[in-house]
Amino acid sequence: MPSVLPSSDVEIYDPVEKGRHSTPLSAVRMSMLLSGQRAAARKCALIFKENRVASRLVRTLIAALALACTARIVTSAQGNPEAAKVKNPVAATPESIAAGKTVYSKCAPCHGINGEGGPGNDLIPAAPSLVDDMWDHGSTDGEIFDNIKNGVAPDFNMVPWKDQLKDQDIWNVVNYVRSIAKKK
Ligand code: HEC
Secondary structure, three states: OOOOOOOOEEEEEEOOOOEEEEEEHHHHHHHHHHOOOHHHHHHHHHHHHHHHHHHHHHHHHHHHHHHHHHHHHHHHHOOOHHHHOOOOOOOOOHHHHHHHHHHHOOOHHHHOOOOOOEOOOOOOOOEOOOOOOOOOOOOOHHHHHHHHHHOOOOOOOOOOOOOOOOHHHHHHHHHHHHHHOOOO
């Protein structure tokens, strides 16, 4: 009976109108039953069931994907609460900033001469600006220090510098980057 069948639409070709239009599947089935096409009606009921299963699967998949995407965005935009707690022990004196500028020459190939970021090429990855107020991995001195020292997981396009730079050098470059950041 049409009333017990949940409604679902099918596209059928209408030879009179010469076009497709959407009709409730229950109505199609009903008209088949009425015209005695029992086998077709049974098949129709099957398609109907498959349709519902498929659409439920699709819906679940979409929901799972959406969730995965949000989780990914949240993880990648997240800072590091532990690193955030670390206070910058090096005062941003002119000496520290000058020393940081020297260190920054190692960073410029990727992050740009003025920290503006770079589009990357076959050899070097695209690197974000360090002078805007967008920080993908945390905006505190402690987090920036951690990203420089330990690199940025998971693919480490931002390499760890801990073997090449002393902590003092890293804090100096943090101070330098802060000093060239765009003032609002
Ligand atoms: C080989 C290229 C390359 C070099 C050299 C490099 N970086 Fe990076 N850096 C990157 C890339 C790529 C990212 C983005 C990583 C990501 O988001 O996965 C990044 C990210 C960062 C971040 C995090 C930015 C944010 O938005 O949270 C900081 C801070 C940073 N780099 C500082 C430095 C400093 C300071 C140096 C020099 C000591 C340096 N980088 C050298 C490629 C580089």
